[in-house]
Amino acid sequence: MKILVCINNVPDTTTKIKFVDNKAFDSAGVQWIINPWDELTLTRAIEMKETQPADIESVTVINVGRADAEASIRKALAIGADNGIRINSDTSDSYSVAFQLSEYIAKEKYDIIFCGIESSDYNGGSVGGMLAEFLAIPSVSSVSMFEIKDGKVVVKREIDGGNETLSVQTPFVLIGQKGIAIEPKIPSMRGIMTARTKQLTVVEGVACNQLIEFVDFDLPKAKAACRKIDAENVKELIDLLHNEAKVI
């Protein structure tokens, strides 16, 4: 099977978020990382390739973005992906990302396309589903376990109050979430060294309608400072919870 893993390049989760004129994200001084959910699905794909090489022919990573995303692609190669593709295009919204990906993937043949459940930047959570629609193939979302048993793909997904296990036919889009791998793989020195010779192909994006315009961004309201109440003073605590926080 050939696996394609879609990876988004996002600001490090500890980044202090700022905007330019409240209209666009200010990327000055930001450190970029692979979207954590994508990194987990990538980790699982690579674990599978390492433990069941007979089942997995290759793991390719793909990103829609500009050249500054290449550090993330190369990290994916260092972790163990076989090759990388960057679709050279700006990404204005989920639709444009899914569209660019589908235009490229439609021409190639992959058995499973991995996406993370959402990106930690805009949290749209919609690229995987849209991509499957554009490609007219099934998708399974919220996947927290992925295996290949006797040549068959088995996934587990979380549903309200439990899990369901599905056997899935390929090709399909797997939308992974926490649990699919325990923690993201750390690249080894050998991995970093071999990544030097792995192929990173850049393909030009296609024209894509802009459907969304950002009007405004608001930062969350600053949290009020934590107030400490003396352990002896239960009355004051109850009073505050009742009258100020209005939670009891």
Next chain:
Amino acid sequence: MDFNFTEEQLMIQQAAKDFAERELLVDVIERDDNAVQSASHIKKLAELGFLGMMTDPKYDGGGMDTVSYVLAMEEISKVDASISVLMSVCNSLVNWGLENFANEFQKEKYLKPLARGEKIGAFLLSEPEAGSDATSQRTTAEDKGDYYLFNGTKNWITNAHLASTYLVIAQTYPDKKHKGINAFIVDKDTPGITLGPHENKMGMRASDTHSVMFNDVKVPKENRIGEDGFGFTFAMKTLDGGRIGIASQALGIASGAFERALKYSRERKAFGTEIFNHQSVAFKLSDMAVKIENARNLCLKAAWLKDQHLPYGTASAMAKQYCADIAMEVTTEAVQIHGGYGYVKEYHVERLMREAKLTQIYEGTSEVQKIIISRSLLK
């Protein structure tokens, strides 16, 4: 001049940081208390390739440059210097010494498994009566025709128990003084080698330190490194590079303590405000930041010189002395900024302070570095 790191160097730095924060941090206090190292950490360190990261891929190493090594050492030392000293001994003393001075047969047999991290190495120079004055070696390696016969005691040997490959410095021709010293590769399980108990140390308590006794130990002739009498030069050249490892360890200890102190100063309140807003605390942090910046620049300069194949002995002595000395100053201030909380184990800074002290002592004390530096001024 370019102060930027390459994408690969940044990736290595991040890998070391992730490893340290995810794997080492959880039980570092406990391991320090109990003075034990965790086998699973060493295995992981080996799997990630950190034990042979600078060795040429031709000998199964990672082929990374010294700058990457400094970045990785700093990140790991921020969290656990007992692990980073193991890494430093393996990379910059044992593997580097073998790669540069051993013959092909020795490299094939000993360097490759070390570079893959399957085996651990130790460097045996110091003796009970020969520390700073490494010329007065009393361990003897008598030439017996087809083998060398070892007798004597080595002291304070890092990795002595964990290691299977020892690089041992010993005296073959006592009358020739330091020109009679040789360096050897010795299998730790050779009959006649015994270890003293694990040293009960002030800091880096988990690091594996023992004295090693040689009692009529037979070492094959083919295990001598280089020409007859090359041992002292071997040790000094190897230590030049080793100092970059310990310098970056000291840097990491300092920056680890600094990061904790900065964070604490922005959370802890006294007199109605975060203590960072008291100028004497802010200025302490400012002084610490400048020292760390200087220290990092010295380490990176020495590493860069080494990578460019330019002379780096003085630069590495400067880096070692400065980084170790400021590590002691910075960690002491970090404890001070934490107040009473700094004096208990939970907040890590007291441990970092105990660890910093060792960096002023091993691989040449700060005084010895000043001897090296001052002598270079007259050249």
